[in-house]
Amino acid sequence: MDAKERLIESARELLWDRGYVGMSPKAIQDRASAGQGSMYHHFENKEALALTAIERSTEELYQAAKNDLASPHTAIERIAAYLKRERQVLRGCRAGKLTQDPDVMANPKLRRPLQKMFTRLQQRLARVLEEGKMTGEFEPTMGAKDIAATVIAVLQGAYVLARAENSVEPFDRAIRGVLFLLEAQTPPLRPKRKGLRNRT
Amino acid sequence: MDAKERLIESARELLWDRGYVGMSPKAIQDRASAGQGSMYHHFENKEALALTAIERSTEELYQAAKNDLASPHTAIERIAAYLKRERQVLRGCRAGKLTQDPDVMANPKLRRPLQKMFTRLQQRLARVLEEGKMTGEFEPTMGAKDIAATVIAVLQGAYVLARAENSVEPFDRAIRGVLFLLEAQTPPLRPKRKGLRNRT
DNA sequence: GTCTATAATTCGATAGAC
DNA sequence: GTCTATCGAATTATAGAC
Secondary structure (H helix, E strand, O other), rough: OOOHHHHHHHHHHHHHHHHHOOHHHHHHHHHHOOOHHHHHOOOOHHHHHHHHHHHHHHHHHHHHHHHHHHHHOOHHHHHHHHHHHHHHHOOOOOOHOOOOOOOOOOOOOHHHHHHHEEEHHHHHHHHHHHHHHOOOOOOOOHHHHHHHHHOOOOOHHHHHHHHOOOHHHHHHHHHOOOHHHHHHOOOOOOOOOOOOOOOO | OOHHHHHHHHHHHHHHOOOOOOOOOHHHHHOOOOOHHHHHOOOOOHHHHHHHHHHHHHHHHHHHHHHHHHHOOOOOHHHHHHHHOOOOOHHHHHHHHHOOHHHOOOOHHHHHHHHHHHHHHHHHHHHHHHHHOOOOOOOOOHHHHHHHHHHHHHHHHHHHHHHOOOOOOOHHHHHHHHHHHHHOOOOOOOOOOHHHHHHO
16 A cells, blocks of 8 residues: 555544544654655645545445445335444444534535535435335335435434443434334335335 | 633533634633633633533533423424424534544543433433323334434434535434324324323 | 655643732 | 743644755
8 A cells, every 4th residue: 555545544544533623644644654745745735635535435435325225125124224234333424523523514625525425325315215105115105305314314313322422322222213213104004015126 | 701601601612613622722712802811710721611611511401402301292292392492503513513522532521421411311302202102102112212312313413414415404304304203103093192191 | 755854833731920 | 810921742834855
C-alpha cells in the first residue's frame, strides 16, 4: 500500500473515531507513517484529503446496504438482513457521525457525499417497501417513504443509544423493536406470499 | 445574569453547535463576554464547565420528555405528543450529538449524565407502553423495552437524516412512519378504550 | 515523492496585579 | 471577581533541500 493510500485509510479511521474537528493532519500522518511533505504532496490540504476519505466511506456503506437489500428474499427478510448485519456498534456509523460534525456540515463540499448517501439509501429502501406492499407483506396504506426514513433513523439512533450507555444492548433492542412493528404489519390471516416477487 | 451563569449558557450553546472537541475556552469566553480570569475563577477547567453545562441540558431534556409523556391522554397520544413536540431539528439533539463526541465518550465524568438521561428516558417510555398494553392499545406480545428503544432511536436518527439532507422533511417522515407503525398495533376491531387509564 | 525547517495562530491553562 | 501577561504544546500549513 503506497503512501497516498495509507493517508486515505488513516483519514477514514480518524474521521470515524474523532470526526473532522477532532482530526489533525499530524495524527493522520502518524497513523499513516507518512511525513508532512508526503501528505501535502498528495493532497492540497486537510479538507481535500477528508473529502476523498468521506466519498470512499459513503460509497462503501451504500454498496453494502444495496447488497443486503437485494438478496433474493421477501421484503421483510431483506430489511431484516440490512438491520441485523454485523456492525461495530460502539464505534458508531462512519457516515452518521459526520452529520453531527460542525465543520463537515458547514462545508458544502464535505456534506454533499453524506447527503447523497442518505438520500439514495432512503430511495432504495422505499422501493423494497413498495415491493412488500405488492406482495401483501405490508398494509397498502403504508407510506413507503415514511417507513424508509423510520427504518434508517432507527439504525442511526440505535448507535446513539449504544454509545450513550456504552453497550450494544439498547442497539439490539431498538432493532428488535422496529422489526416487531414491521412484522406486525402482516396480519396472520393474510399469509405472506413468498416467491410472489419472482412472478413474470 | 452574572458571569458564571453566562459562562454556563455559553458552554451549553457551544456544546450544542460544536461539541466538546470543537469548543475552545476562548470561544466560551467571547460568547459569554467574560475574560479568561473570570472563567478560570468559576471553573477549574474546560472539563468542569462542560460537565455543569451537560448536566443542566440532560436534566432539562428529561423533564421536557417526562412532561410530554405524563399528559392526561392515551399511551399513543402521549408518545405522539413527545415525538411531535416542536424542536430545532437542524441543530440536532443537545444530548444525542454529544454521544458522537470522542472526548466526551472517552471521559466517564462527561458521559455519565448522558447515560443517565437516555436510560431514564427509555424506562419512562417503556412504562407508558406497558400502560398502552393494559388498555388494549398495543399487542400483549409487544416488548415494551424494545419499542421504547426503537421510539427514542427514531427520534435520534431523525435528527441525523435531517442534518444529512439539510432539511426537516426526512425528520418528519421518520416520525410519521413510526407513529403509523405504532397506531397499526391497535386493530380496528379491538377499539381503543380511552379513559380506561383513569379507572379506580 | 519525501524530508526537515520554519512559522503564524490557536489551545488550554497559570500567575500575579488590581 | 476580573484583568492582562505569559507559556508550552498543538494546529495547519509553507518553503526548500534531497
